[in-house]
Amino acid sequence: MSLPGANLVAYDWELATVDVPQRDLVELLAFVGPEDPERWIEAHRVALQRATGVALDTDAWALETARARQALLVTRLTAYHVIHRARRQRFLPRTVRNLVRQMEGA
DSSP states (O other): OOOTTOOOOOOOGGGOOOOOTHHHHHHHHHHHOOSOHHHHHHHHHHHHHHHHOOOOOHHHHHHHHHHHHHHIIIIIIHHHHHHHHHSOOTHHHHHHHHHHHHHHHO
């Protein structure tokens, strides 16, 4: 069924949190594992800066990106690991490798 002018908006309340903009990006990059994650992080900073008109310091952005990566590893991925012990989560080893590779390359 289609309603003229209507848009579907889906929100995952289970994962809702207040955090820095980098948080969602580092999670996406951990799951999809692009070759050059830093390029996407910089593109995100530039796009957000352009959209808001607020200057975003490169060093501060990098620091918050590192913090967001650590938080993802400690909070979300450790929870997945607990589940993985009982029921294999096929995505988890690849996702952790991607995130660790990003942390080492940053």
